[in-house]
Amino acid sequence: MANFETPELKEYPVIPVIQNDVMAHSKPYMAAAKFQESLGFPGELVENWQAKAIEKMGDLLGKSRALQVFLDSCVKCGACTDKCHYFLGTSDPKNMPVARQDLLRKVYRRYFTFAGKYFPKLVGAVDLTKDVLDDWYSYFHQCSQCRRCSVFCPYGIDTAEISMAAREILDHVGEGQKYCNEIIAKVHVIGNNLGLPGPALRDTLEGLEEDVKEATGVDVRFPMDEKGAEVLLVTPSADFFAEPHVDGLIGYGKVFHASGVSWTVSSFASEAANFGMFIGSYDQMQKLAFRIREAALDLGVKRIVVGECGHAWRVAYSFWNTLAGIGQGGKDPFSIQLQKQLDPRFPVPQHICEMTYDLIQRGALTLDKSANDDRVVTFHDSCNVARASRMGSMPRGQFIIPRAVIKASCNHYVDMDPDTIHENTFCCGGGGGLLTDDLMELRVKGAMPRMQALKHVVDEHGVNTLAAICAICKTQFAKVLPYYKYKMSMITSVHELVSKAIVLGDKQ
Numbered sequence: 001m002a003n004f005e006t007p008e009l010k011e012y013p014v015i016p017v018i019q020n021d022v023m024a025h026s027k028p029y030m031a032a033a034k035f036q037e038s039l040g041f042p043g044e045l046v047e048n049w050q051a052k053a054i055e056k057m058g059d060l061l062g063k064s065r066a067l068q069v070f071l072d073s074c075v076k077c078g079a080c081t082d083k084c085h086y087f088l089g090t091s092d093p094k095n096m097p098v099a100r101q102d103l104l105r106k107v108y109r110r111y112f113t114f115a116g117k118y119f120p121k122l123v124g125a126v127d128l129t130k131d132v133l134d135d136w137y138s139y140f141h142q143c144s145q146c147r148r149c150s151v152f153c154p155y156g157i158d159t160a161e162i163s164m165a166a167r168e169i170l171d172h173v174g175e176g177q178k179y180c181n182e183i184i185a186k187v188h189v190i191g192n193n194l195g196l197p198g199p200a201l202r203d204t205l206e207g208l209e210e211d212v213k214e215a216t217g218v219d220v221r222f223p224m225d226e227k228g229a230e231v232l233l234v235t236p237s238a239d240f241f242a243e244p245h246v247d248g249l250i251g252y253g254k255v256f257h258a259s260g261v262s263w264t265v266s267s268f269a270s271e272a273a274n275f276g277m278f279i280g281s282y283d284q285m286q287k288l289a290f291r292i293r294e295a296a297l298d299l300g301v302k303r304i305v306v307g308e309c310g311h312a313w314r315v316a317y318s319f320w321n322t323l324a325g326i327g328q329g330g331k332d333p334f335s336i337q338l339q340k341q342l343d344p345r346f347p348v349p350q351h352i353c354e355m356t357y358d359l360i361q362r363g364a365l366t367l368d369k370s371a372n373d374d375r376v377v378t379f380h381d382s383c384n385v386a387r388a389s390r391m392g393s394m395p396r397g398q399f400i401i402p403r404a405v406i407k408a409s410c411n412h413y414v415d416m417d418p419d420t421i422h423e424n425t426f427c428c429g430g431g432g433g434l435l436t437d438d439l440m441e442l443r444v445k446g447a448m449p450r451m452q453a454l455k456h457v458v459d460e461h462g463v464n465t466l467a468a469i470c471a472i473c474k475t476q477f478a479k480v481l482p483y484y485k486y487k488m489s490m491i492t493s494v495h496e497l498v499s500k501a502i503v504l505g506d507k508q
C-alpha cells in the first residue's frame, strides 16, 4: 500500500478543514514523445508554449460557446465548494470546483477580457506562467469530469468541460498525460485499450465458451467477426479478461443465447471506451468512433449494443450520431448506408441493460432470483450514465433500468443514501482518465464519499455486493475497496447478477 493515509469514514458527511496545496504533488506521468506525436501533439513542451496555449484557448472559445459562458458566468456563490469528492477526500481547496475552474478562468480573463487586459489585479486575472501551467497539469488531472458540481451550480457551470479544455490545451503544448494518450494510440493501431490483438481475443472468447459449457452444460457462443450477425456488441476491453468485468460479459452472452439473438464482437473495433473524451479532443473521439461505424458496416449488423461502460455510453449516446454519423444525423455516404442497414425498431445505440430490461419486460428471459440469495446488493450510479446521458425511452431511465435488471435478478436490494445516488451520485474516484497507479493517492481519497455511503448500507442492511455498469468504476472499486477494509470481491457487474440468475435450460 502506498505512502498516504486512507481517509476515515465518518458516520455523517463532514466538510473538511482546508489544507492549502496538500495535493499539489499529485500529477500523472506525462506521455512519451512517440505517443504524443502519434496523436498529432508535440512530443514535449514546445518553446513558444505560452503563445500556443493562448492561441489554443482562443480556438476552443471560438468553437464552444458553452466554454465561454462557463468562464464568464460564475458568481462565486460557493454552492459547489463542498460537492467534489476530491475536495471532500483531500481537503485541498484547489479541488473545490470553483477554484479548479478559476485556474483557467484567471488566464482567460487576462488574455480574453477587456478588464483582465487593462486592470488584471482588479479582476483576479493572471499571466500564464510556468507555475500556472504546472498547476493546470496537476489539478485538471484531479477532476474526473464527473459533473456532480454542475448539478448544484445555480448557473449549471460544468467544470468537466473546463477540465477537458485545459487538458486539450496541455496536449497542444506538449504536456499530454501518459495513461490516456498511450491508450488512445493503442486503439488506433490495434482496436482496443489493452493492445489485445485479434488472435488473442479469439482465444479469450473460445476460453469463455469452454468455461460456460463446463459450468452450465450449455453451448453459449462468444462469436467474433461473424458477418450477418444481428447485433454488434461493443464493450470495454476490460470485459474480455478483468475481474469482475468478464463475469458481466458472460452474462451478456447468456442473455443473447437465451433470447435467440445472434451477435458478434469485432476484432477491428473491440473497444467501447473512448478516451478521446477524457483529453477533451473531439478529433480523437471521432476517429475512435469511426472504427465502430466501419465495423458495423463491414459486418452488416442490424443493431449496435454497448456493454457496461460509463463514459463509453456517454460517447455513444451523446456523440456517435453527431460526430461519427452512427444514428440518424449523418449525411455522408457511410452514415446513410448505415442508416439503411440498421433496424429502425431498435434505438441506436442501445445499452446492454436496455436490451436485457426489454427482454425481461417481454418475458423472454427466465430468471431465478434465488440464485443470488447470498447477496444483499446496492447499486453505484456511474457519473457518465447518471449525469451525461439517458437510457431507454422513459425519463430517468438511466436510474430505473439498471435497478430493474438487478431487482429481476436478486431478492435483496437496497439503495444508498439519496444524496449519493441518481444525479447526486459520487464518482468512484477513478473516472475521467485518472485510473492509473501514479494517481493512487488521489483515487483512494476521492473514493471516500462513495465508501462512506457504502458503509452506511453495509452497517445498516448487511450489503455485501456493490453492483456497477462501468468498467472504470469496477476496476477502481476492486483496487480501493481494500483500502477501506472491504473485500475487493464486493464489486460486481450488473450482468454477473443476471448471469447467475438466468435459466438456460437443463444441464446436459
Ligand code: SF4
Residues within 6 Å of the ligand: 083, 084, 085, 086, 095, 096, 097, 100, 142, 143, 144, 145, 146, 147, 148, 149, 150, 159, 160, 163, 427
Ligand atoms: S466535475 Fe466532478 S471531479 Fe470535477 S470538479 Fe466537479 S465534482 Fe469535482
Ligand code: SF4
Residues within 6 Å of the ligand: 073, 074, 075, 076, 077, 078, 079, 080, 081, 097, 098, 152, 153, 154, 155, 156, 157
Ligand atoms: S456553484 Fe456555480 S456560480 Fe457558484 S461558485 Fe460554483 S461554479 Fe460559481
